[in-house]
Amino acid sequence: MDEVLDLKLDRLLAITMLLLNRRRISAKELSERFEVSLRTVYRDVEAINQAGIPVVSYAGNSGGYEIMDQYRLDRQFLSLEELQSIIVGLKGIRSSVGDQEIGGLLDKVGALVAKSEQNTVATMNNQLIIDMNPWRSGSADKEKLSDLRTAIRESQLVSFQYTTSQSEISVRTAEPMGIVVKGFGWYLYGFCLLRQDFRVFRLSRMKELKVLSRTFVRKEHQIELLDYRWGKKDSSSLVKLVLHIQPNMRAQAEDYFQAEQIAEQPDGSLLVTAFQPDEPWLHGMLLSYGPSLRILEPAHVAEAIKNKAQKIVDMYAIQT
Numbered sequence: 001m002d003e004v005l006d007l008k009l010d011r012l013l014a015i016t017m018l019l020l021n022r023r024r025i026s027a028k029e030l031s032e033r034f035e036v037s038l039r040t041v042y043r044d045v046e047a048i049n050q051a052g053i054p055v056v057s058y059a060g061n062s063g064g065y066e067i068m069d070q071y072r073l074d075r076q077f078l079s080l081e082e083l084q085s086i087i088v089g090l091k092g093i094r095s096s097v098g099d100q101e102i103g104g105l106l107d108k109v110g111a112l113v114a115k116s117e118q119n120t121v122a123t124m125n126n127q128l129i130i131d132m133n134p135w136r137s138g139s140a141d142k143e144k145l146s147d148l149r150t151a152i153r154e155s156q157l158v159s160f161q162y163t164t165s166q167s168e169i170s171v172r173t174a175e176p177m178g179i180v181v182k183g184f185g186w187y188l189y190g191f192c193l194l195r196q197d198f199r200v201f202r203l204s205r206m207k208e209l210k211v212l213s214r215t216f217v218r219k220e221h222q223i224e225l226l227d228y229r230w231g232k233k234d235s236s237s238l239v240k241l242v243l244h245i246q247p248n249m250r251a252q253a254e255d256y257f258q259a260e261q262i263a264e265q266p267d268g269s270l271l272v273t274a275f276q277p278d279e280p281w282l283h284g285m286l287l288s289y290g291p292s293l294r295i296l297e298p299a300h301v302a303e304a305i306k307n308k309a310q311k312i313v314d315m316y317a318i319q320t
Contacts, residue, residue, distance in 0.1 A: 011036070012044055016053060019067045026064035141186065144203050145179065147211050148188055152176045157212040158190075163205045165281050170194065174201070175216045191219060239278040242297035245270040249292040256285070283308060 011034055018025055018033075030041045045065055049055050054068040151158045159173045174190040177198075181187070185202055192199040245253050247268040254262065261274040276282055278301075286293060286305055295302035 008044075012048060012051075015044055016048055016067075019048075019055060019065060024058065024062075024064045024066040029064075141203060144206065144209055145186065147209055148176055148179055151211045152178065155215050155218055157193075157214045157216055158188075158209060159212060160201075160209040161207040162201055163207075165279070172201070173212075174199070175219070177218070237277055238275040239282075239298060239301060241272065241274050241276055241295070241301065243270075243272040243274075243286075244294045244296055245272060245289060246292035249289050252289065 014034070015030060018030075027038055027041045027045075030044075031038050034041075036044075045055055045057070055065050056068055057063070057065055148158065150156070155175075157173055158176050159171065161169060162172045163169050173193045174188070175193070176188055176190040178189045179186060180189055180200070185204055188201045188203060188206070190199065190201070191197070247270075250268075250270060253270055253272060257272050257274055261272055263271045263273070265271055282301070283304055286295065286301070287308060295305060
């Protein structure tokens with residue numbers, strides 16, 4: 001009996017939020033959205049009215065229910081701009097994870113906006129859009145995100161096949177701690193049972209993901225203190241790069257390096273001085289500039305790039 005009552009109260013609250021957030025909504029749409037009969041919808045709307053929330057009914061083809069313009073929830077100390085920032089952020093998350101719960105949260109936040117302000121909000125929505133979907137994202141990525149969020153919430157272990165940046169393939173079992181979006185991809189942060197240490201796993205390199213029935217006790221480690229390569233690194237693991245980049249690669253250089261790391265030369269070329277992790281992925285990044293980049297320092301990185309480029313030349317020479 002209590003569960004039935006809770007479900008009804010949840011439905012009444014959800015209907016109220018929708019009515020506050022929408023200009024008008026039909027009984028048929030409410031019936032389909034909440035999977036109840038039209039008669040139940042009529043009773044629910046009447047219950048909302050009796051609770052002191054003024055719901056107006058309109059007949060005809062464009063009819064339906066709406067709440068009187070003068071009525072809105074007290075949003076306390078949130079300004080319209082602050083509410084809009086919340087809405088934009090939630091929409092960005094929803095586009096990535098496809099979570100119905102976020103859709104419901106958007107309804108609740110939108111209900112805090114007075115009807116007279118909704119046109120202003122609609123205009124602001126067109127001024128700022130956050131899309132956190134990686135360029136290669138698809139339904140498979142959203143399924144991974146959904147499974148991982150469930151595992152994190154329920155403290156369940158996950159297993160998956162993983163390919164490292166050195167193209168080594170192994171099967172991992174991890175305690176999922178959190179999900180991070182950074183740059184152009186999504187990452188899982190967790191405690192790897194194989195390595196017995198905290199690790200960051202890129203979702204695009206994870207295959208055959210399974211949420212296990214085994215649970216774990218979450219370790220006291222904050223996701224905000226991540227120590228992977230774009231975070232705070234031990235200075236001993238960084239290498240000082242001095243690069244000379246031709247003008248035709250200015251856009252790529254300015255996309256990657258910070259403005260204070262770039263010095264424009266009289267001929268339009270760029271002199272870049274930056275500290276970067278001395279890891280294998282660095283070589284691939286430098287090679288992407290092709291002949292438009294020359295490594296002035298350090299010598300061992302220049303030699304590594306030279307050897308890789310020579311191997312590429314040798315590979316094509318064999319084919320001819």
